[in-house]
Amino acid sequence: MSDSKYFTTTKKGEIFELKSELNSDKKERKREAVKKTIANMTVGKDVSALFPDVINCIQTDNLELKKLVYLYLMNYAKSQPEMAIMAVNTFVKDCEDPNPLIRALAVRTMGCIRVEKITEYLCEPLRKCLKDEDPYVRKTAAVAVAKLHDINSGLVEEQGFLESLKDLLGDSNPMVVANAVAALSEINESSPTGQPIIEVTTATVNKLLTALNECTEWGQVFILDSLANYNPVDDREAKSICERITPRLAHANAAVVLSAVKVLMKYMEMMGHDSDSVTNLSKKLSPPLVTLLSSEPEVQYVALRNINLIIQKRADILKHEMKVFFVKYNDPIYIKMEKLDIMIRLTNQSNIAQVLSELKEYATEVDVDFVRKSVRAIGRCAIKVEQSAERCVSTLLDLIQTKVNYVVQEANPRHKVNYVVQEAIVVIKDIFRKYPNKYESIIATLCENLDTLDEPEARASMIWIIGEYAERIDNADELLESFLDNFHDENSQVQLQLLTAIVKLFLKRPTDTQELVQQVLSLATQDSENPDLRDRGFIYWRLLSTDPAAAKDVVLAEKPLIAEETDLLEPTLLDELICHISSLASVYHKPPTAFVEGKVGLKKILPTRTDGDTDSEGQAQVIPGPDNLIGDLLDINIGGASEGGAGAPPTTDLLGGGLDQLIGGGPVAPGGAAGGLAPGAAPAAGGGSGMNSLLGDIFGTGPTAHTGYVPAKQVWLTAQKGKGLEVTGSWSRRNNIVHMEMTLCNKALSGMTGFAIQLNKNSFGLNPAQPLNIPTLNANQTLDISLPMNTTGAVQKMDPLTNIQVAIKNNVDVFYFACMAPLHIFFTEEGNMEKKTFLATWKDIPATNELQYTIENVECTSDGISTKMAQNNAFTVAKRTLEGQDMIYQSIKLTNGIWALVELKLQPGNPAVQLSFKSRVTDIGQGIFQIYDAILHN
Numbered sequence: 005m006s007d008s009k010y011f012t013t014t015k016k017g018e019i020f021e022l023k024s025e026l027n028s029d030k031k032e033r034k035r036e037a038v039k040k041t042i043a044n045m046t047v048g049k050d051v052s053a054l055f056p057d058v059i060n061c062i063q064t065d066n067l068e069l070k071k072l073v074y075l076y077l078m079n080y081a082k083s084q085p086e087m088a089i090m091a092v093n094t095f096v097k098d099c100e101d102p103n104p105l106i107r108a109l110a111v112r113t114m115g116c117i118r119v120e121k122i123t124e125y126l127c128e129p130l131r132k133c134l135k136d137e138d139p140y141v142r143k144t145a146a147v148a149v150a151k152l153h154d155i156n157s158g159l160v161e162e163q164g165f166l167e168s169l170k171d172l173l174g175d176s177n178p179m180v181v182a183n184a185v186a187a188l189s190e191i192n193e194s195s196p197t198g199q200p201i202i203e204v205t206t207a208t209v210n211k212l213l214t215a216l217n218e219c220t221e222w223g224q225v226f227i228l229d230s231l232a233n234y235n236p237v238d239d240r241e242a243k244s245i246c247e248r249i250t251p252r253l254a255h256a257n258a259a260v261v262l263s264a265v266k267v268l269m270k271y272m273e274m275m276g277h278d279s280d281s282v283t284n285l286s287k288k289l290s291p292p293l294v295t296l297l298s299s300e301p302e303v304q305y306v307a308l309r310n311i312n313l314i315i316q317k318r319a320d321i322l323k324h325e326m327k328v329f330f331v332k333y334n335d336p337i338y339i340k341m342e343k344l345d346i347m348i349r350l351t352n353q354s355n356i357a358q359v360l361s362e363l364k365e366y367a368t369e370v371d372v373d374f375v376r377k378s379v380r381a382i383g384r385c386a387i388k389v390e391q392s393a394e395r396c397v398s399t400l401l402d403l404i405q406t407k408v409n410y411v412v413q414e415a416n417p418r419h420k421v422n423y424v425v426q427e428a429i430v431v432i433k434d435i436f437r438k439y440p441n442k443y444e445s446i447i448a449t450l451c452e453n454l455d456t457l458d459e460p461e462a463r464a465s466m467i468w469i470i471g472e473y474a475e476r477i478d479n480a481d482e483l484l485e486s487f488l489d490n491f492h493d494e495n496s497q498v499q500l501q502l503l504t505a506i507v508k509l510f511l512k513r514p515t516d517t518q519e520l521v522q523q524v525l526s527l528a529t530q531d532s533e534n535p536d537l538r539d540r541g542f543i544y545w546r547l548l549s550t551d552p553a554a555a556k557d558v559v560l561a562e563k564p565l566i567a568e569e570t571d572l573l574e575p576t577l578l579d580e581l582i583c584h585i586s587s588l589a590s591v592y593h594k595p596p597t598a599f600v601e602g603k604v605g606l607k608k609i610l611p612t613r614t615d616g617d618t619d620s621e622g623q624a625q626v627i628p629g630p631d632n633l634i635g636d637l638l639d640i641n642i643g644g645a646s647e648g649g650a651g652a653p654p655t656t657d658l659l660g661g662g663l664d665q666l667i668g669g670g671p672v673a674p675g676g677a678a679g680g681l682a683p684g685a686a687p688a689a690g691g692g693s694g695m696n697s698l699l700g701d702i703f704g705t706g707p708t709a710h711t712g713y714v715p716a717k718q719v720w721l722t723a724q725k726g727k728g729l730e731v732t733g734s735w736s737r738r739n740n741i742v743h744m745e746m747t748l749c750n751k752a753l754s755g756m757t758g759f760a761i762q763l764n765k766n767s768f769g770l771n772p773a774q775p776l777n778i779p780t781l782n783a784n785q786t787l788d789i790s791l792p793m794n795t796t797g798a799v800q801k802m803d804p805l806t807n808i809q810v811a812i813k814n815n816v817d818v819f820y821f822a823c824m825a826p827l828h829i830f831f832t833e834e835g836n837m838e839k840k841t842f843l844a845t846w847k848d849i850p851a852t853n854e855l856q857y858t859i860e861n862v863e864c865t866s867d868g869i870s871t872k873m874a875q876n877n878a879f880t881v882a883k884r885t886l887e888g889q890d891m892i893y894q895s896i897k898l899t900n901g902i903w904a905l906v907e908l909k910l911q912p913g914n915p916a917v918q919l920s921f922k923s924r925v926t927d928i929g930q931g932i933f934q935i936y937d938a939i940l941h942n
Contacts, residue, residue: 019053026057034061038072045079055084062094067105070098074113081117088117092125099129104138111141115148123156127163134168139177146172146180150187154194166191174211181215182223185230192233204234206241213248221257225586228252228263232270232583233608242271243281250285253292258303261292262310262586269314269582273610286321289314293321294328301336308342309591313581315349316572322346326355330362340374348384356385356392360399367403367424376427379403383431387438387566397435397443400428404453425453426462433465436472437566444473454483460495463487467498471505475512481520484509488520491527496777499537503528504559507544511556521548533792536777583608598727598816712737712876713828713939717747721812721821728752729781729819731812737829737877742770742793748778749786756781756814763797764809768830768900771797776812795830795899805927826938827898827931831877835897837905842881842895846905849922857933859917862940866890866910869917872939878906888912896932904932 022044025037038061044051055076062073081088098110111133114126130152133145149169153160160166169191172184204212212227219227228249236242245267252264268285275281293314296307315322329343329350344366351359363385366378379400386396403424429450435443450469457463467487474480487494487502494502503524510521528541547555573581573593580595589596714736721731733746750756759778763771773792781787802808806825811818837845864872870880873894882893892908902925909918919936921929 019051022051022054023057026054026061031064031066035066035069035072038069038076042072042075045076052080052083055080055087056090059087059090062091067103067109070106071109074109078113078116081119081122085119085121088119089122089125092122095126096129099133104136104141107133107136107138108141108144111145111148115151118151118155120156123152123159126152127159130165131163131168134165134172139175139180142172142175142177143180143183146183146187150190153191157191157194160191170208173208178215178217178219179223181211182219182226185212186226189226189230189233204230206237209234209245213245216248216252221255221260224252224255224260225257225263228260228267229586232263232267236271236274239274239281242274246271246281246285250288253288258296258299258307259586261296262307265289265293265310265314266583266585269317269585270610272318286318289321290325294325297328301339304339305342306591308339308346309593310585312342312346312349313573313578313585313590313593315346316578317582319349323350323352326350326359331366337371337374340371341377344374344377344381348381348388351385351388353389353391356389356395359385360392360395364399364403372423375423379424379427380431383428383434386431386435390439393435393439394443397432397446400432401446401449404428404449422453422456425456426459429453429457429462429469430465433468434566436469437563444476447473447477451477451483454486460497463494464497464501467501467505471501471508474505474509480509481513481517485520488523488527491524492531496534496537496775499528499532499534500540503537503540503544507548507555507559510548511552511560534774534777579610580608582610713826713872713935713942714745715826715938717745718823720746720810720823721819723749723751725821726812726819727816729756729812729814729816731821733823735825735829736790737831740833741773742795742829744772744789744791744793746789746791747786748781748789750781750783752816753783755783756816758813758815760813761791762811762813764811765798765800766808767799767802767805768825768898769795769797769799770808770825771795781814799900801927804930806931826935827928828876828878828935828939830899832897832899833877835877835895835903836879837881837895837897837903839882842893842905845903846922849905849924853922853924853926855921855926855929855933857919857921857936859919859933859937859940861915862910862917863915864940866892866908869908869910869940870894872942873936876935876939878936898928902928904928906932906936 022037022041025033026041028034028037038058041051041054041058058073058076061069062077064070064073077088077091095110095114098106101107101110111130114130130145130148133141134149136142136145146169149160149165152165166188169184169188172180173188175181175184209231212231216224216227231245231249236245249264249267252260253268255261255264268289272282272285275285293307293311297304299307311322326347329346331340331343335343347359347362360382363378363382367375367382369375369378382396382399382403386393386400389396432443432446432450447469450466454466457466467484470477470480470483477483484502484506487498491499491502506517506521506524510517525541525545528537529545532538532541544555544559547558572578577595581590581593584590584596587596588599592599715734717732717734719730720733721729723730728751730749730751731746732749733744736743736745757780759776759781761772761776770793773794776789776791778787778789804824806827807822808825809820809822811820813819862869866883870883870892874880878894878896880892881895884891888911890910890912892910894906894908896904896906898904902923904921904923906922907920909920917940919933921932923929
């Protein structure tokens with residue numbers, strides 16, 4: 005009968021029965037009891053109460069029983085450290101047992117018991133096992149040293165175990181060498197300084213290479229990884245090592261192959277002056293990498309991710325192997341996507357024809373994401389291989405004109421989206437930027453498909469094309485005007501592009517597009533809540549009003565050509581990832597520090613070439629990031645000379661009447677300052693409704709926005725949990741709109757992009773009113789964001805009531821946190837109740853719904869309280885004095901329509917305020933009390 009019977013019993017009182025059986029004199033019953041105990045432990049049942057009884061069974065000659073007791077001991081030693089000391093004598097005794105299996109079992113268990121109290125007792129047995137005559141015991145002891153170092157690194161160094169490990173590197177048995185290498189690598193990886201604790205020397209390398217041919221496949225991986233951390237003395241030694249490693253490329257195990265590739269890629273960096281050696285190694289690297297692509301999909305994916313890194317460093321390795329990366333019909337989607345990326349990287353003049361033929365076929369697939377990427381790939385080919393750009397454009401046009409065949413059905417059968425056309429428009433925009441004034445003849449064809457575009461990026465790209473080439477499109481104004489009808493419903497990306505395109509059109513054809521530019525500027529500045537759009541609108545408006553020539557220079561400036569490949573990894577990061585081939589870092593394309601917390605690890609970089617040569621040919625051009633532009637921005641003379649200064653030429657107003665004419669104001673003031681913005685000028689008639697007041701708000705001259713109490717910011721997401729992103733925040737209500745006030749700080753070493761935010765269902769339906777517009781948050785940059793919110797989202801009662809659960813996404817990860825919103829942000833401006841209504845409502849609400857609260861140490865008069873609370877939409881309905889007490893009655897209306905009635909009692913000379921609260925929904929009572937307390941103490 006099998007051992008499965010031990011997992012089927014669920015008897016009560018079993019622990020007591022096991023206890024008696026464990027103390028039985030019969031060996032068979034004792035062994036059965038230990039098996040039952042281990043079975044219970046395996047299924048998660050707590051059997052720690054049997055610890056002393058199980059430990060008593062350790063004194064046995066039966067190897068099977070000893071294994072089970074040691075297994076139990078490893079599991080429960082941490083929770084019973086005092087009892088575990090009882091087993092020390094047995095370890096010492098077992099380490100001297102004639103049977104090598106028992107000696108190895110004892111030393112393995114010693115390494116697994118993570119209890120500091122007993123580690124010092126285990127040093128002597130471990131030392132003996134490291135010098136044991138049996139290789140099985142020695143290899144087990146080598147791993148035990150690494151485990152002991154993890155528990156107490158100081159003890160390992162004091163006892164000289166590191167030197168013993170180094171001695172094992174010269175052991176006659178290859179498996180002992182492999183385990184010693186693995187243990188030393190583990191110890192080096194845990195170095196707190198990032199520097200290796202034990203350096204590998206030339207003599208050690210020779211011993212490792214000797215053992216490489218004889219040990220198991222995983223032993224070979226350990227040895228190869230160790231060799232990858234070694235920097236040869238010169239290129240001659242590098243060539244010698246490469247020759248001895250090259251046979252590993254033919255190994256059946258993919259891990260061994262990739263580890264060998266990693267060593268060769270690193271050492272090839274030292275042979276820059278000797279092209280023959282590098283060429284020969286490149287030829288040898290190609291077949292094993294191709295062979296990996298005939299493995300199962302999961303291994304293929306890992307291989308492809310590594311190949312992606314390899315060809316970014318050395319594209320010539322696989323330059324003749326394009327066909328193996330062609331997509332098969334039954335490839336999983338993740339394989340298809342990776343193959344596409346590699347195809348583009350390997351594309352050149354000699355293979356572009358067959359690549360285009362393949363990509364055109366891929367655009368007819370049913371998988372939407374694959375179709376999108378295939379079409380974009382055609383555009384990338386055009387940008388990369390200039391001689392074939394015309395053929396690529398022709399292929400894209402064919403796809404656009406045969407759009408009926410590639411329409412993808414969505415959930416709504418009437419709604420058809422042509423993904424091919426959308427992606428083609430996007431890539432053609434990039435082709436226009438790469439090759440200006442070359443392929444503009446196809447614009448007419450693109451304009452015919454304007455109505456089929458419904459994705460923001462495609463619409464924005466089409467708008468850019470119309471604006472950029474407005475002088476060639478007769479009805480450009482009509483096309484752009486068609487987008488204005490639903491301007492506020494468009495994505496922010498489309499709105500910004502539309503604003504710029506219409507301003508471009510106006511600068512090229514000012515006579516017949518005045519009304520159009522007025523319309524878009526009004527929409528962008530007066531009716532928009534997007535700060536980026538508003539700011540750009542105001543900048544354009546002022547440029548057009550004051551200096552049309554400058555506006556032309558800025559808006560119609562010549563654009564830099566786009567780079568050939570914008571998705572290449574930054575060179576230093578690529579070098580680091582090459583050193584991590586065959587690890588998770590090479591799959592994620594991120595350094596280990598980006599996804600492994602708590603360990604510094606060894607900093608791995610490629611060695612420099614000994615001859616000092618650097619190859620400029622074939623190196624990718626790195627596009628400067630925003631931080632490189634700061635110096636240029638600081639050189640701009642923002643002040644400059646005033647337009648109205650002596651000798652300044654009169655400026656021509658392209659708008660034919662200046663800023664005031666656009667907004668219905670008066671003539672431009674003498675001196676050239678438009679819109680009454682000259683110092684000391686009186687505001688325009690009409691109060692806050694004119695553009696002057698809008699500009700006044702921006703530049704601090706207009707009326708202040710109504711803002712109530714804003715709590716101090718608290719840390720919502722720590723940098724540790726946010727993988728470098730720290731979020732502090734608070735909540736406010738301004739001009740009848742709830743705002744999420746956040747400060748985002750990037751404490752990581754690299755920039756963050758792709759920000760988005762989402763709120764979970766909450767008690768008040770709070771939801772972002774617009775996307776989180778953060779293009780890039782650079783390293784060590786801090787950014788303040790005020791995100792408008794609405795209360796039209798999904799509602800779900802939370803506990804506590806104002807608990808808000810938030811998810812913030814960026815290119816690193818998705819981060820979740822919860823924060824408490826103060827209740828007053830949900831107080832609306834419609835909360836001022838009439839006296840009669842207040843009295844009737846107060847009487848109508850049952851007395852059981854009345855709650856009492858005392859606010860201590862209030863230093864406000866009744867008038868002061870009324871003023872403070874009115875600023876936060878808690879309105880005073882009536883005041884009176886009764887028996888020497890000031891009574892204040894206030895009404896509050898929440899965004900979800902719930903009313904709250906409050907009575908405040910103040911005794912002159914007494915700093916305590918008595919607050920009585922009534923509402924049909926008493927759940928909000930605690931929140932009301934807390935916010936009154938906070939506001940009155942603010």
